[in-house]
Amino acid sequence: MPYTYEFARPALTVDCVVFAHDPGEGELRLLLVRRALPPFAGAWALPGGFVRVGESLDAAARRELVEEAGLDKVYLEQLYSFGEPHRDPREHVVTVAYYALVRLGAEEVHGATDASDAAWFALSDLPPLAFDHQRIVDVAERRLRAKVRYEPIGFELLPPTFTLSQLQRLYEVILGQELDKRNFRKKILASEVLADTGDVQKDVAHRAARLYRFDERAYRRLQKRGFHFEV
Amino acid sequence: MPYTYEFARPALTVDCVVFAHDPGEGELRLLLVRRALPPFAGAWALPGGFVRVGESLDAAARRELVEEAGLDKVYLEQLYSFGEPHRDPREHVVTVAYYALVRLGAEEVHGATDASDAAWFALSDLPPLAFDHQRIVDVAERRLRAKVRYEPIGFELLPPTFTLSQLQRLYEVILGQELDKRNFRKKILASEVLADTGDVQKDVAHRAARLYRFDERAYRRLQKRGFHFEV
DNA sequence: TCAAAAGTGTTACAGATACACCCATGT
């Protein structure tokens, strides 16, 4: 009997904590799917599922996002692995958790995705979650809060071009604190990771704001010179 | 057939990147074990092994450290999970990597532990490693470097009481840069996470330095008040 | 003309950096 079969093995899943930002809300949103099968049938849970043999963890997470939520090409990063023996009542299931950041199109914000039963919830008003998924969400939230301060990942939650006020509101939502407008603008523009598109907002009932985009090329250049982004 | 058996499952292991600090060296050391069995028989590898059903990931990591390296009660933290399908030539094996920080007793520094074939290597002069273990070591090193700046984990690598110079040298080794003695002392003492033991060094051929210990209680108090440690 | 958000500079303070000498101890 080969060495690898000496012991029974735990099952292995991936689960994804999918964050989105609705500009109209003062809070992040989280994507949940309703479970069709036991255990926790009918309960809300993180999108996820079993890792297949021959499939990398990242690939499994991306596949589940497509299958269960219709989400493709999102920002995705591994979060932490959870392996308490009784986190799944059936048997020992270890899950590798990921978190994802997505840009909401207007049609996706309200109402479900094309998957059968998926919906967005305000982060502070989640329904009871299956398994230890609330715990995973908590860990993801802490990580996002910490990471957004020193890596430019916030842009993943915004449309490709955005105003400085939109960016500031996003940071205020994630960090849970108000920021000074002048200081925020000074700092973010001084960092030189934003490029002015030359365009301005359309169809707003007040002075139109300049539109910026995240300049990934500039960011990489700065990074190589030892610069580190910080809000 | 139950849902969980729908697909064949990858195997699941834990691997530990064990760092130690030898005061005499200008560099961290890493614990490796020699593999007895194929694949990579005879090669050096990270201590680790299969996760058993009913065992948490942390417990598996701690068990492997005891079994393979004779190390108990060390600082241990989950690092990252690696699951590329071909990282193990036999079959698909996913590993949850941990890193550990240990205090070296004089007798452990040179020569192996009580385990059959374990040894310490200078981090920059490792032998070729089995599997993707070099990659795991690289990730661990980056994490340690980053984390040591804003969490007081460096103390885990030092004896319970230590001098400020020992602490400074440790930081210099981890961060790979020289630090100014006066500024270092000012900053670390101002942070109030060190307690003066009242004792001094013994048996040194020069003025004996004060011995400090990390004051975990004080650190927790400060943490609650929103303070964050930084070097 | 009003409402709503865009845009803009200066001052004060705190923390970080740079820097060089005397002291205590054992050999």
Place this chain on the structure above:
DNA sequence: ACATGGGTGTATCTGTAACACTTTTGA
């Protein structure tokens, strides 16, 4: 007495925080 590391203070610089008004635009 000398070699070795222990221990200390100040001046400058840099970045952060606090703070209020004018401008543009569409309704």
